[in-house]
Amino acid sequence: MAAQTLFDKIWESHVVRAEPDGTTLLYIDRQLVHEVTSPQAFEGLKLSGRRPRRPVATLAVPDHNVPTTDRTIGIADPLSAKQIQTLEENCRDFDITLFDMNDIRQGVVHVIGPEQGFTLPGTTIVCGDSHTSTHGAFGALAFGIGTSEVEHVLATQCLVQKRPKTMEVRIEGTLSNFCSAKDIILAIIGKIGTAGGTGYVIEYTGSAIRALSMEGRMTLCNMSIEGGARAGMVAPDETTIAYIKGRPLAPKGELFEQAVNAWRQLKTDANATYDMTVTMRAEDIAPQVSWGTNPGMVTGIDQRVPDPRMITDENQRQATTRALEYMDLLPNIPMTDIKIDTVFIGSCTNSRIEDLRLAASLAKGKRVATGVRAMVVPGSGLVKQQAEQEGLDRLFKEAGFEWREAGCSMCLAMNADVLQPGERCASTSNRNFEGRQGAGGRTHLVSPAMAVAAAVEGHFVDIRTWK
Amino acid sequence: MQAFTAMTGLVAPLDRVNVDTDQIIPKQFLKTIKRTGLREGLFYDWRKQKDGSQDPMFFLNQPRFQGATILLTRDNFGCGSSREHAPWALLDQGFRCVIASSFADIFYNNCFQNGILPVALKADEVLAMMHDCLATPGYRLTVDLGNQMVTTPDGMRSRFEIDPFRKDCLFRGLDAIGLTLQHEASITTYEIRRKTEAPWLFADLHYNQGNA
Numbered sequence: 001m002a003a004q005t006l007f008d009k010i011w012e013s014h015v016v017r018a019e020p021d022g023t024t025l026l027y028i029d030r031q032l033v034h035e036v037t038s039p040q041a042f043e044g045l046k047l048s049g050r051r052p053r054r055p056v057a058t059l060a061v062p063d064h065n066v067p068t069t070d071r072t073i074g075i076a077d078p079l080s081a082k083q084i085q086t087l088e089e090n091c092r093d094f095d096i097t098l099f100d101m102n103d104i105r106q107g108v109v110h111v112i113g114p115e116q117g118f119t120l121p122g123t124t125i126v127c128g129d130s131h132t133s134t135h136g137a138f139g140a141l142a143f144g145i146g147t148s149e150v151e152h153v154l155a156t157q158c159l160v161q162k163r164p165k166t167m168e169v170r171i172e173g174t175l176s177n178f179c180s181a182k183d184i185i186l187a188i189i190g191k192i193g194t195a196g197g198t199g200y201v202i203e204y205t206g207s208a209i210r211a212l213s214m215e216g217r218m219t220l221c222n223m224s225i226e227g228g229a230r231a232g233m234v235a236p237d238e239t240t241i242a243y244i245k246g247r248p249l250a251p252k253g254e255l256f257e258q259a260v261n262a263w264r265q266l267k268t269d270a271n272a273t274y275d276m277t278v279t280m281r282a283e284d285i286a287p288q289v290s291w292g293t294n295p296g297m298v299t300g301i302d303q304r305v306p307d308p309r310m311i312t313d314e315n316q317r318q319a320t321t322r323a324l325e326y327m328d329l330l331p332n333i334p335m336t337d338i339k340i341d342t343v344f345i346g347s348c349t350n351s352r353i354e355d356l357r358l359a360a361s362l363a364k365g366k367r368v369a370t371g372v373r374a375m376v377v378p379g380s381g382l383v384k385q386q387a388e389q390e391g392l393d394r395l396f397k398e399a400g401f402e403w404r405e406a407g408c409s410m411c412l413a414m415n416a417d418v419l420q421p422g423e424r425c426a427s428t429s430n431r432n433f434e435g436r437q438g439a440g441g442r443t444h445l446v447s448p449a450m451a452v453a454a455a456v457e458g459h460f461v462d463i464r465t466w467k
Numbered sequence: 468m469q470a471f472t473a474m475t476g477l478v479a480p481l482d483r484v485n486v487d488t489d490q491i492i493p494k495q496f497l498k499t500i501k502r503t504g505l506r507e508g509l510f511y512d513w514r515k516q517k518d519g520s521q522d523p524m525f526f527l528n529q530p531r532f533q534g535a536t537i538l539l540t541r542d543n544f545g546c547g548s549s550r551e552h553a554p555w556a557l558l559d560q561g562f563r564c565v566i567a568s569s570f571a572d573i574f575y576n577n578c579f580q581n582g583i584l585p586v587a588l589k590a591d592e593v594l595a596m597m598h599d600c601l602a603t604p605g606y607r608l609t610v611d612l613g614n615q616m617v618t619t620p621d622g623m624r625s626r627f628e629i630d631p632f633r634k635d636c637l638f639r640g641l642d643a644i645g646l647t648l649q650h651e652a653s654i655t656t657y658e659i660r661r662k663t664e665a666p667w668l669f670a671d672l673h674y675n676q677g678n679a
Binding site: 013017023025035036040056060065079082086116122123145146147149157158198199225226248256259262294315319413431435439 | 495497542547551648665
């Protein structure tokens with residue numbers, strides 16, 4: 001057999017049928033569902049009189065609209081409440097398992113899938129959410145879909161797909177102190193651009209990727225979509241297997257041993273080729289801060305805000321000028337001069353226990369700067385519980401951070417956690433689009449470590465030398 | 468789904484690159500449980516001026532583009548969030564076709580699910596059309612899916628590529644789920660085979676374990 005990439009192996013094991021023109025009916029092993037992109041899918045099933053083919057293969061959770069404050073008083077926004085109630089009714093009507101808002105296992109859909117052992121290597125995983133790429137960290141083919149396709153997967157457990165191209169992103173070497181998976185992925189997007197990965201599935205390889213924890217790999221794969229790639233993946237290894245073992249929904253006993261044997265074969269063959277390869281040295285990656293209005297508009301903390309006059313490409317110059325105007329930034333100022341008034345630590349990118357441990361260790365004994373509002377939103381109820389058992393909540397609160405309930409929160413501000421017009425936020429989330437965190441709000445994407453340092457100093461600082 | 472065969476329509480120009488779905492329809496409009504009525508949210512923030520009033524210069528607010536059925540725009544249209552509310556809002560506004568120099572994958576895919584034809588043309592072709600559209604009141608284009616051709620008012624023709632399966636589904640307005648269900652026997656066969664290859668994927672999921 002010809003040498004295969006990790007992607008080829010997963011793709012081929014999921015082909016139900018392939019037409020001569022390459023149109024493929026692909027089997028989907030698992031689907032995650034949240035309240036925002038599912039109501040119309042369930043409505044479609046009802047209207048056509050269809051039932052889910054394998055309801056057990058779908059797991060639902062409300063995350064986008066949930067309040068991150070005391071939930072015993074319910075949800076103030078009637079539209080948010082209605083959407084969550086609709087999810088509950090649909091799950092009841094169609095026999096789908098739901099972790100409701102008051103379940104300790106509730107959280108951001110891309111945090112709870114891995115946490116529960118629902119996400120497994122070698123599987124195909126979809127969700128009506130572009131950050132489904134997160135689950136590729138386990139060596140799964142995981143990608144976001146629209147609502148019509150959510151309905152399609154519910155009804156058929158399949159999707160019609162064309163085979164994407166493959167891109168290898170190889171990062172060799174060792175990251176500098178306090179540089180993280182977030183800095184790697186922002187640097188990659190800065191290099192390839194927000195459409196550089198369009199039409200591709202990325203496989204991340206190299207020693208710097210191997211050295212990442214599962215949390216780090218999830219951060220990395222999560223933002224593949226910000227580089228245009230629907231999916232990103234890392235081949236499973238002993239780190240992956242150790243993470244999965246014993247999780248509530250992971251296979252047990254002999255089935256687990258059988259699965260592990262299969263997972264150990266899930267890697268790109270030595271002679272396999274990719275359609276494209278991008279390489280970077282980990283040592284060259286400085287802590288990253290975005291300055292513009294898409295994730296490709298990013299630079300190292302030791303750099304300056306770009307000057308549109310120095311850009312020769314007219315499209316890029318116009319886009320940069322427009323972004324700086326929206327962001328209210330002057331060209332050529334050092335990134336460390338940018339002052340912030342809000343800090344958000346959370347989202348499906350950076351809200352896992354490892355993120356919170358690192359952030360708390362840096363916040364310990366410090367104080368959030370006067371005039372800065374800083375909040376920490378754990379990725380799930382279980383992450384929150386774990387953090388509290390370790391006393392992380394106390395470290396955050398003593399430093400002046402708000403400690404909140406789990407959800408998507410200010411990543412996209414569908415709940416009450418919203419930036420006011422003109423506010424400037426250091427955010428560990430994934431998108432700095434105009435108005436993403438609130439109309440007129442300004443977002444700078446950073447790692448959790450950089451977010452803590454910015455909260456304490458009131459402006460961005462180089463975490464590598466921060467005391 | 469409504470079929471798409473060919474159309475001639477008024478063109479509305481959005482001369483920007485990397486338009487993300489957060490701009491096409493902001494979050495506050497995603498709380499709906501319906502597919503319809505999303506026109507109000509289309510480019511909601513861009514339609515307004517800083518003081519909150521409607522921006523008369525924004526293309527959708529200009530009288531000359533009222534009734535447009537073709538949106539003309541630039542690179543990487545529809546990047547970001549997978550929200551299908553973006554094509555729903557475009558459709559609700561009356562757009563049946565989006566012409567751009569490139570599209571983000573998920574948005575491109577979502578268009579086909581809703582009877583909208585996304586047409587990717589070469590960047591220089593799009594720029595020329597953008598120029599003419601801005602300069603010419605009542606600028607219309609003809610889009611012919613069968614022949615995969617866009618024709619300008621002065622008779623310039625641009626051919627576009629499209630996947631044959633997607634073309635057929637859109638051309639005939641087919642129900643994608645219905646099509647897949649015709650292969651139900653193949654799905655069952657696959658599941659039986661896969662269950663022996665990877666039985667752990669078919670083990671019972673005990674969702675109630677660990678519930679507090």
